Amino acid sequence: MNEFTLGPLMDALNLAEFTNRADADVVDSLARTRGTFGADRPPAHDGLIRWSIDAFRNYRTAWRARQAAVPNLVPVRAPWKITHRNDAVDQRGVSRYEQTCWGRRYQSVDDSVREMWLLSLAAPVERLEIVTLAAANVAAFGGEGVPEKVRVVLFGATSPIVEPVVELTAAQIRDQAQEKVAPKLVEIVDGTARHPGRDCGSCPDVPACPALAAADLLPGVPTVPGPRRTLSVTDLRYHRSCPAKYHLRRQLKLRDTGLVESRPVLVGRAVDSTLRERHTGGARRCRPGDAPGGEVVALPEDDRRTALEMLARHAALCPFPDVDEVRNDRHRFVVAYDKRLDVVVGGTPDLLYQQAGRWVWRETKTSRRRLRRDRSLLREVPQLALAVLILSARAPEGSPGGSRIELEQLRPDGCALEEVDPTDPARVAEAREVIGELVEPVLRDTTFAPSPGDGCAECEVRRWCAPGIEYLTANRRSAS
Numbered sequence: 003m004n005e006f007t008l009g010p011l012m013d014a015l016n017l018a019e020f021t022n023r024a025d026a027d028v029v030d031s032l033a034r035t036r037g038t039f040g041a042d043r044p045p046a047h048d049g050l051i052r053w054s055i056d057a058f059r060n061y062r063t064a065w066r067a068r069q070a071a072v073p074n075l076v077p078v079r080a081p082w083k084i085t086h087r088n089d090a091v092d093q094r095g096v097s098r099y100e101q102t103c104w105g106r107r108y109q110s111v112d113d114s115v116r117e118m119w120l121l122s123l124a125a126p127v128e129r130l131e132i133v134t135l136a137a138a139n140v141a142a143f144g145g146e147g148v149p150e151k152v153r154v155v156l157f158g159a160t161s162p163i164v165e166p167v168v169e170l171t172a173a174q175i176r177d178q179a180q181e182k183v184a185p186k187l188v189e190i191v192d193g194t195a196r197h198p199g200r201d202c203g204s205c206p207d208v209p210a211c212p213a214l215a216a217a218d219l220l221p222g223v224p225t226v227p228g229p230r231r232t233l234s235v236t237d238l239r240y241h242r243s244c245p246a247k248y249h250l251r252r253q254l255k256l257r258d259t260g261l262v263e264s265r266p267v268l269v270g271r272a273v274d275s276t277l278r279e280r281h282t283g284g285a286r287r288c289r290p291g292d293a294p295g296g297e298v299v300a301l302p303e304d305d306r307r308t309a310l311e312m313l314a315r316h317a318a319l320c321p322f323p324d325v326d327e328v329r330n331d332r333h334r335f336v337v338a339y340d341k342r343l344d345v346v347v348g349g350t351p352d353l354l355y356q357q358a359g360r361w362v363w364r365e366t367k368t369s370r371r372r373l374r375r376d377r378s379l380l381r382e383v384p385q386l387a388l389a390v391l392i393l394s395a396r397a398p399e400g401s402p403g404g405s406r407i408e409l410e411q412l413r414p415d416g417c418a419l420e421e422v423d424p425t426d427p428a429r430v431a432e433a434r435e436v437i438g439e440l441v442e443p444v445l446r447d448t449t450f451a452p453s454p455g456d457g458c459a460e461c462e463v464r465r466w467c468a469p470g471i472e473y474l475t476a477n478r479r480s481a482s
């Protein structure tokens with residue numbers, strides 16, 4: 003199955019822009035060839051095909067509007083690329099550097115103006131100044147000759163609108179890139195630090211990485227050939243509820259941003275964000291009357307009261323000030339690697355802190371009711387099972403061992419703190435069972451078929467899922 007979200011869209015745009023095929027004809031080929039356009043590569047999932055067709059139409063609408071505003075723009079096929087060559091290898095062992103920029107390229111017929119279009123999967127994503135500047139730099143100095151002006155344009159695949167975010171002269175780009183982009187590029191090529199995390203999924207160094215905690219995490223799961231997977235509890239839950247939803251939402255990162263999330267989810271997230279704000283850089287214990295964060299204030303009154311009650315309960319369980327160090331957001335995704343399965347498992351604790359030299363992984367769960375007690379804690383909260391596996395492999399990197407897991411439960415009318423010991427062999431055995439049962443079907447899956455059901459009503463990728471739409475239409479009809 004194709005795992006490069008923008009692949010079919012880019013191929014479709016290449017056909018439209020460089021072979022003058024009519025849009026309807028391109029859409030027809032996209033659907034008929036399942037996004038391969040006859041090339042020898044894996045076909046796309048039905049959901050990605052539908053998404054790509056929507057995105058293609060949006061892009062072409064945006065492009066036609068842009069052409070009306072700037073009539074003499076034409077597409078550029080060859081990538082712009084700035085190359086630095088040295089006669090001999092330098093202190094890094096390198097003799098050639100290339101700067102490129104991923105996107106779509108246009109220039110005026112006289113090449114006095116160039117445009118670099120940057121694509122994102124939903125709404126146009128605002129980029130850091132250094133990113134747009136680096137893109138403009140490649141557009142200005144990465145082709146034959148130098149234009150007078152360069153624009154960087156943002157396109158988001160779910161809407162047919164584009165706006166230039168930056169317009170600079172070549173001279174301005176030269177000055178600003180020298181000052182801001184060049185030092186960053188040097189820092190990047192000099193950087194040798196290792197930060198295990200989400201990128202481990204695609205890193206060729208992973209099997210021998212000294213910073214990545216590795217162990218035979220899931221000895222009961224048979225090996226299955228296939229690409230390396232990075233799996234979190236959210237991934238596993240999505241796959242269990244609907245394999246298509248897992249593939250589209252988690253692997254391809256598609257999302258219908260127009261959907262409203264459920265109230266308990268919004269309350270939980272608002273509480274979480276307030277606690278994170280307080281615990282970042284704050285060395286004092288939370289108190290019941292502390293001011294809530296912006297996300298709590300923005301909730302409707304009923305939900306806000308619930309969130310405030312939960313936050314007041316937290317004061318009794320706050321670990322501060324007895325905390326030596328807190329992991330910041332960027333490095334909070336903790337991973338461990340199962341070499342035999344070629345699987346990276348990872349989780350984001352709500353709070354990861356050090357106390358007396360040992361790591362503590364805290365999950366905070368907000369709910370109106372107590373946890374069910376008719377099944378084991380690790381089955382009820384699989385995040386804890388995953389945390390047991392990860393910590394038992396001695397992650398985070400360089401962990402001295404002796405880590406522990408805490409489950410903080412916050413309800414409007416009460417709270418509790420439970421501890422789980424990841425060195426307890428019985429816990430590890432149970433965690434392997436709980437997570438293994440969820441991992442095995444993901445590794446075996448090659449089709450990611452939808453399993454329509456009640457979950458479709460709130461599904462973030464239903465818009466591109468024909469069986470999901472059919473299911474809801476049929477059930478609405480039978481309900482009325």
Ligand SMILES: [Zn+2]
Pocket residue numbers: 277280281287288316320321322
């Ligand atoms: Zn606190």
